[in-house]
Amino acid sequence: MQQFRRMLGLPGVRALMVLMFFARIPLAATSMVLTLLVAVGLGGSYGAAGLVxxxxxxxxxxxxxxxxxxxxxxxxxxxxxxxxxxxGAFWLTARFMSYxxxxxxxxxxxxxxxxxMSIARQAIxxxxxxxxxxxxxxxxxxSVELSYMVGPALAVLLATQLSPQAATTGLGCAVVVVGLLIAVFNPRVRADHEKADTARLPRREWLTPKFIGVLVVGGGAVFILAGVDVTMVAALRANGQLxxxxxxxxVICTASAAGGLVHGAVRRSxxxxxxxxxxxxxxxxxxxFVGEWWLLALALVPSSALCAPTVATTGEEVARLAPVSMRGAATGLQSSAFTLGASIGAPSIGFVVDHTSPAWGFAVAGMGGxxxxxxxxxxGAGRSVKEPVAV
Structure with missing residues (x-):
């Protein structure tokens, strides 16, 4: 674990990691809070919640x-x-909004x-x-995996113990606190030797096919994750194991975190x-293995172990390929790629499951990947990492 000790020993990095873990909990809770607000608080359908x-x-x-x-x-x-x-204004007033x-x-x-997400990657x-x-x-x-284990659970706890409207207010307060903490911490988005690099490059000079390939992989990884989430729920529901x-x-988040630890510890990947x-x-x-939940969990461990490494390598490549003066826009495009991957993966694999079976959901998600x-x-993304040697 020497690599992790060296990295966390860098000035400001440990504080950044802790701050970003807490900062992404509100983000992780967003989808659940919206769903509960529309479907429970406003008495709407889940389709209406999905539309929002x-x-x-x-x-x-x-x-x-x-x-x-x-x-x-x-x-x-x-x-x-x-x-x-x-x-913050949106979430603090959402409880008063009609559909x-x-x-x-x-x-x-x-x-x-x-x-x-973009702030963390730029700072790193x-x-x-x-x-x-x-x-x-x-x-x-x-850290993202851990945030997504905490955020939705907190959203459900607030919504069920108090009300969905209380969950939106809590989320609004959390966003304000987190935003102010990040503003006070104000992490660097340029290293000392990069501050003089202010040249504005045309997008065509850095948004190359290789860079687009990196974004495609990032979106593709989230496409699989979103498809697996939908299919997993469908499989458990079909077998009365929800x-x-x-x-x-x-289980799958732990496997992903373990894969991330291995990926971060090795010098070559x-x-x-x-x-x-x-x-x-x-x-x-x-x-x-869609019959029993524990068999499905074991079957998903190998692929889950590659989730964090795939996403991490995407961030590494964006940081390496993007010019310093355009790093903010580049990490923003990376976030957009992740968002689009999720927005395509969930409905498309859900359509497959609706018209076939959960087994086909896993198969199509994997083949799509x-x-x-x-x-x-x-x-050109296949040649984007120097010295490709197996772990």
């Missing part, structure tokens, strides 16, 4: 690069204060949401030297596109 979430997702996909552009032009703190004020108003404002909420690229970035991005991916969902989520291909290939066998890896290879 989908509109907000479109806003996030559009807004992430724009927020990154603001960071590139005027700095991190002004963007944080703007996003905190806008997102049409909620649906109409969801896009702007997503557009101006606090981009905690600035604060961590290149030889330790794999370790730092792996730790960041593990009560085991929480434990199954803990597999190329990004190979990790993506293996993630897809190892998802397919889960189709054979393999196809995405092939596209990324053609775009």
């Amino acid at each position: 979430g989908g509109v907000g997702t479109i806003g996030v996909a559009v807004g992430a690069p724009l927020m990154g552009h603001v960071v590139d032009r005027i700095g991190l703190r002004p963007m944080i204060l703007l996003a905190t004020a806008c997102e 049409p108003v909620l649906l109409g404002t969801a896009f702007f909420f997503g557009l101006l949401a606090l981009p905690t 690229a600035a604060m961590v030297p290149e030889e330790l970035r794999r370790t730092a991005f792996s730790m960041d991916s593990i 009560d085991w969902t929480g434990l199954l989520v803990v 597999l190329p990004q596109v190979v990790l993506m291909g293996l993630l897809g290939v190892l998802t397919i066998p889960a189709a054979l 393999v196809a995405i890896a092939a596209v990324a290879w053609l775009l």
